[in-house]
Amino acid sequence: MFTGEQVAALFAELGVTHVVTVPDSTIGKWGDAIERTEGLRLVRVCREGEAWAVAAGLYFGGARPIVLIQCTGLFESGDSLRNVIHDWKLPIFSVIGYRSFLNQDTLPGDTCLVFTEPLLDAWKIEYKLITTEAQAGEIRDHYRACNAGGRAGAALIAEGKA
């Protein structure tokens, strides 16, 4: 849906300094553009739970991190996300790839479609579902609203084939 250049430009416009990530076949394609963008640093972690803690440390240190992961990584993130967002109340924003939302050819009946949104609700993360390129402005607005309110939030990016 989005090119890496579009996403990197959006992150830079929002003042993001670090993108803490584990790639998937969609969001992973954005990495090169993010790395080429002045002011943005890509931090690759081994598992998504790490991403939240790294982002927390960056936030404490005065940076403006974003977590960029797939929804399966959201599932993996549980306790770390809980600790950062709810125990410590840190306003970490995430961009989450929503596997198979647009196309289930590779994984018919992908249970990511069953669990992703209920899990975001369970973790009390205010999210915006982004299904078309025309909604880029909604990511921008949601990020700014969450930032101004000092709360965590997420943009849930619909993806095609796994």
Added chain:
Amino acid sequence: MSGESERTMPLRDAMEILREHRAAGDVMITSMGSAREWIAMSGGAMDPLDFVFVPSSMGQAPSLALGVALAQPGRRVFACNGDGSTLMNLGALVTISAECPPNLVLIILDNGVYEVTGAQPTPGSASGRPDQRGVDFAEIARACGWLSVYRFNELDDWRECAAEAISSAGPVLIVLEVAPIPGAVGPKSPGPTIGRAQSFREALSSPK
């Protein structure tokens, strides 16, 4: 793998040496047993750059420290982590070596057990393994590409070499084989998280 020698180094003494080498402006992140000891050692007068990571997500202290170190490259950042916690987030050793922050010092306090839950052996400890050989975190760190790696099992050795180890090219990983404390309990949060988070962020925003 590590041949398991009897652990005799007292945790409190090991951490006192660390405290002696912590300079003004350094960040100190503690978790689990190290947090309990740091709170007690501080006697209620903690430095604004002390971050007692309680409550935590177990194993995430090194990752939190990495974030601070990347955001604040002009500060030295210490993180204290147990061996059980390290096992829970072992990939962090790879992530940190990939980012290679020169200002990060990770202390692994290896007592071989999950101390605060009743001293059950970890899967990495000699007593928890059929070959009776414990996992060697120092060797793992070397294999991950950490620039400076040390391992001490005697308090006097740690005391003698601490300054050199801590000031080595970072990231630095120091394994301290410490004695488990029978009956030890987990740390109590020293205060509301929101206030402590704000204070820590403010302290980090001041010039070093």
